Amino acid sequence: MKRKEFISTSLLGVVGLSSGQNFFTKIKAPFEKSSISNLQLGKLDEEKMKICIFSKQLQWLNYQDMAYAVAEMGYDGIDLTVRDNGHVLPERVEEDLPKAVDAAKSAGIEIMMISTDIINANEPKAERILKTAAGLGIHHLRTNGLNYQPDLDIPCNIEKIKQDFIGLSEINKKYGVRSDYLNHSGEGFGSSLWDLWLTLKDLNHEYIGSQYDIKHATISGAHSWPTSFKLIHKYVRTMVVRDFRWEKIGNKWEVIPVAIGEGMVDFDNYFKLVKKYEIKGPISVMCDYNLGGAENGSKSLMIPEKDVLDAMRKDLLSLKSKLELAGIR
Numbered sequence: 027m028k029r030k031e032f033i034s035t036s037l038l039g040v041v042g043l044s045s046g047q048n049f050f051t052k053i054k055a056p057f058e059k060s061s062i063s064n065l066q067l068g069k070l071d072e073e074k075m076k077i078c079i080f081s082k083q084l085q086w087l088n089y090q091d092m093a094y095a096v097a098e099m100g101y102d103g104i105d106l107t108v109r110d111n112g113h114v115l116p117e118r119v120e121e122d123l124p125k126a127v128d129a130a131k132s133a134g135i136e137i138m139m140i141s142t143d144i145i146n147a148n149e150p151k152a153e154r155i156l157k158t159a160a161g162l163g164i165h166h167l168r169t170n171g172l173n174y175q176p177d178l179d180i181p182c183n184i185e186k187i188k189q190d191f192i193g194l195s196e197i198n199k200k201y202g203v204r205s206d207y208l209n210h211s212g213e214g215f216g217s218s219l220w221d222l223w224l225t226l227k228d229l230n231h232e233y234i235g236s237q238y239d240i241k242h243a244t245i246s247g248a249h250s251w252p253t254s255f256k257l258i259h260k261y262v263r264t265m266v267v268r269d270f271r272w273e274k275i276g277n278k279w280e281v282i283p284v285a286i287g288e289g290m291v292d293f294d295n296y297f298k299l300v301k302k303y304e305i306k307g308p309i310s311v312m313c314d315y316n317l318g319g320a321e322n323g324s325k326s327l328m329i330p331e332k333d334v335l336d337a338m339r340k341d342l343l344s345l346k347s348k349l350e351l352a353g354i355r
Contacts, residue, residue, distance in 0.1 A: 074355045076308040077345060078103040078138040079338060080266075081113050083313050083320040086327055089113070089126045093133035099339040103138035104130060105310040108155060109170075110143060111323065116151040119158045127162045138308050139166035139264060144205070147193040160201035166264050166308070168237050169194070169205050172215040180221070187215060188225040191234055198233040206237035206264050211245035211281075218246065219254035226261045235261040237310075240296050241268045241289075245281055248290075252299065259303040267293075267345055268312045283315040285337065287344040297352035311341055 079101045084092045092113075096104055106126055108114040114122045123140075130137050140159055144152045144167070159167060174183045194205050209216045216222040222236060236258050243251040255262075269289035273282045287293065314321045317337060318329030327334060349355035 075306065075349055076102040076138060077342065078105045078136075078308055078310050079342075080105045080141070080310050080312045081107050082141075082323045083317060083334075083338070085113060085323045086320060086325050086331075089129035090132070093126075093129040093135060095335060096130075097133040097135050099335065100342055101135065101311070102308070103136035105139045105141055105168075106137050107323075108140040108142050108159075108167075112141070114140075116143075116155060119151075119155050123158050123164075124162060127164070137162070137164055139168065139310065140164055141168040143170040144194070145170050145172065146190040147197040152194075153197060156197060156201045156203055160203050165203050167203060167205055168264070169207050171208065171210055174213070174215055183215065184221055184224050188229075191225050191229060195229050195234040199230070204232065204263060205234050207235075208237040208266060209239050209242050209246075211242040217242070219243065219258050223258050223261070226258075231261045231263075235263050237264045237266060238262045239266040239268070240291055240293070241266070241270050244291050245270065252295065255296075255299060259299070259305065262303075262305050263307075265300070265305070265307060265309045266312055267309050268314055283321070285313075285315060285344070286311070286341045287348070293348045294351065297348055297354060301352050301354050309345070311338070311345060313338055313341055 079096055079099075081092065081104050084095065084104075085107070087095060092104070104126075106113055106123075108119060108123065109116060114126060123137075127137050140155075142155055144155065146152070156167070159165075172187060174180065175186075178186070191207075198205055207216055207222060209219055209222060211217055219236075226235060238255070238258065240251070243254065247254060267286060269284050269286050269291045270281050271284055271289040272279050274280075283289075315337075317334050318324075318327045320327055320334050346355060
């Protein structure tokens with residue numbers, strides 16, 4: 027059985043369709059070429075929150091098979107890795123990013139955002155990636171994470187990072203794109219979100235901002251995250267959704283990634299605030315729990331492909347349910 031046929035057959039079972047029904051056309055028909063020119067790629071559909079899936083966990087699929095699988099599962103698009111060891115390597119962005127975009131269009135979905143390892147505008151790859159993405163209608167990208175330099179105090183670190191953000195904002199403006207920084211729990215920059223706000227507060231948030239990760243915000247501040255979210259929300263355009271729970275392993279408490287809705291993230295309160303602050307998205311779903319290696323970007327799986335796809339679709343259905351409960355979708 028060809029992979030495309032396998033994916034289709036696997037997902038038919040997930041949604042309860044018979045083999046005689048076409049799940050792909052039931053969800054969304056492929057775009058006609060004539061309609062592409064009428065689309066404002068990168069602009070948000072005001073009627074609903076768009077949801078894409080992070081391609082790191084789909085690196086066992088090529089562009090076409092990935093696009094087909096994502097469309098079959100019901101996602102609106104892809105958050106594509108354009109970085110070292112990603113779906114698109116930075117040195118091949120001009121050649122390979124158009125191929126990924128074409129594959130997505132042929133499946134009736136979009137490359138909604140790209141995840142990069144760009145840190146500042148002076149990197150040789152930065153302008154090449156931004157220019158190529160903008161030319162293909164991709165207007166959202168995630169930057170790389172940053173650590174504090176141990177030889178500098180925190181205020182000096184923040185000022186240095188702010189200068190890098192200013193340069194990145196300027197080149198983003200040149201190409202009409204926006205870079206978002208993802209908050210990650212731990213000791214790195216952005217974990218508290220107050221430090222990220224200090225670097226963003228004087229910048230034009232049309233071109234640089236926050237990619238808000240509620241999982242990591244909850245890890246960093248189980249009860250205080252609503253305060254930091256209130257502070258940073260004006261700079262949030264894109265979001266990451268995933269879940270976790272704490273588990274004691276030996277004498278140490280560890281963060282254990284789990285499927286959406288099975289952990290400790292207070293999605294009900296979170297999405298009420300998302301609605302209140304009128305944050306439009308898009309959302310990137312990251313499945314970083316055990317998926318047989320897919321969660322780590324493996325190109326080969328240790329569990330059946332069907333199990334991976336089933337889990338990703340389950341996350342999407344759980345997320346949609348929570349958005350609908352909040353009156354967002």
